[in-house]
Amino acid sequence: MTATLLDVTRGVATITLNRPEARNALSVELVDSLALHLEAAIADPAVRVIVLTNAGNTFCAGADLKSAAPGQPQTQQRTFLDVFDLILEGPKPVIGRIAGHAVAGGVGLAAACDISVMADDAQLGFSEVRIGVSPAVISVVCLPKMRRADAMELFLTGERISARRAVEVGLINHAAPAADLDAKVDEIVGMVLRGGPNALAASKSLLDKVPSFESRRAAFEWAQPFSAGLFASDEGAEGIAAFKERRDPSWIPR
Numbered sequence: 001m002t003a004t005l006l007d008v009t010r011g012v013a014t015i016t017l018n019r020p021e022a023r024n025a026l027s028v029e030l031v032d033s034l035a036l037h038l039e040a041a042i043a044d045p046a047v048r049v050i051v052l053t054n055a056g057n058t059f060c061a062g063a064d065l066k067s068a069a070p071g072q073p074q075t076q077q078r079t080f081l082d083v084f085d086l087i088l089e090g091p092k093p094v095i096g097r098i099a100g101h102a103v104a105g106g107v108g109l110a111a112a113c114d115i116s117v118m119a120d121d122a123q124l125g126f127s128e129v130r131i132g133v134s135p136a137v138i139s140v141v142c143l144p145k146m147r148r149a150d151a152m153e154l155f156l157t158g159e160r161i162s163a164r165r166a167v168e169v170g171l172i173n174h175a176a177p178a179a180d181l182d183a184k185v186d187e188i189v190g191m192v193l194r195g196g197p198n199a200l201a202a203s204k205s206l207l208d209k210v211p212s213f214e215s216r217r218a219a220f221e222w223a224q225p226f227s228a229g230l231f232a233s234d235e236g237a238e239g240i241a242a243f244k245e246r247r248d249p250s251w252i253p254r
Contacts, residue, residue: 003030005055006037011048011253012189013041020056025064026080026105035078038086048200048253049192051185052087052113053097059122062104065131080105084141087112088208091201093192097185098172103127103160108138111145111171114204115192117185118163119178124171125160145170196235196251202226 005016015037017024024030041047054060087094096113102124110116110124118124128135135142135155143151150169154161163175176184192200213219230236235251242249 002033003027004033004037006040008041008044008047011046011193012051013037013044013047013049014051014053015041017052017054017060020054020058022064022066023058023061023101024054024056024106025061025066027064027067030064031080031083032077035082035086038083038090042086042090042092047092048197048251049189050090050092050094051097051189052094052109054100056100057122058100058106059098059102059118060106060109061101062106062127080137083109084112087114088141091197091204093200093204095185095188095192096172097181098122098163099178099181101160104135105138107171108135108141111138112141115188116172117174117176117181117188118166118172119181120163120175121178122163123160124163124166125158126154127158127160129156130158142171194248194252196239196249198233198235199230199239202230 001018003017003019005014005018007014007016015034017030017034019025019027019030038050041050093114094112096110096116096118098110098116098118099122100119101122102110102118104125104127107124107126110118126135126138139151139155146154146169153159154169161169163172166172167175174184174188195203210219210223213222231240238251239249
């Protein structure tokens with residue numbers, strides 16, 4: 001059985017974690033294939049949006065403790081950090097369809113998605129302390145989304161929380177009834193597809209770039225020519241023309 005699956009339909013690349021018998025634990029094979037499929041989706045000009053989801057009732061149970069830890073075997077081509085880089089730094093929006101429980105590294109994977117929707121009968125938890133370790137690696141992607149008080153409580157207790165509580169603490173964008181999960185994901189994907197490809201990539205980059213400036217003035221000085229370049233681009237011209245002519249721009253799938 002292939003550890004992850006890739007399907008491309010009408011501009012949407014769906015990547016499915018496909019080790020339900022192992023609760024989609026992060027084996028070397030799964031991490032490798034996930035990274036390779038992300039790379040393929042990013043490189044494919046036909047792909048506008050990436051949806052990351054799971055087979056089975058667990059989105060991802062974290063590191064595969066029954067096999068060699070990710071990063072150790074010499075046969076590994078990609079690491080979990082490569083997966084994070086591809087999601088966070090890649091130019092294409094990644095929508096998380098979290099159709100099951102997310103634990104430990106699985107929480108980091110869900111939190112790394114640009115927009116995430118979780119089934120409201122699923123739970124999420126930082127279980128690391130209960131096996132004598134800490135959520136060190138995934139804290140890099142989780143902490144920017146959380147209040148310090150919430151992070152401290154969840155890191156120290158290892159408590160599992162509901163999808164709705166995960167929304168409250170900032171790790172997930174939306175909780176939806178399992179029966180409505182696909183409809184909610186499709187709604188979000190449809191809205192994202194209305195954005196220009198270059199505009200979407202530029203908007204993703206803002207979240208890392210703008211906070212890196214030492215002053216508001218420096219951020220403004222960078223943002224002004226950046227914005228002007230987008231307005232002057234072919235994509236910007238098409239978007240403005242479409243708005244004036246009351247039609248869909250050329251990048252919206254027909």
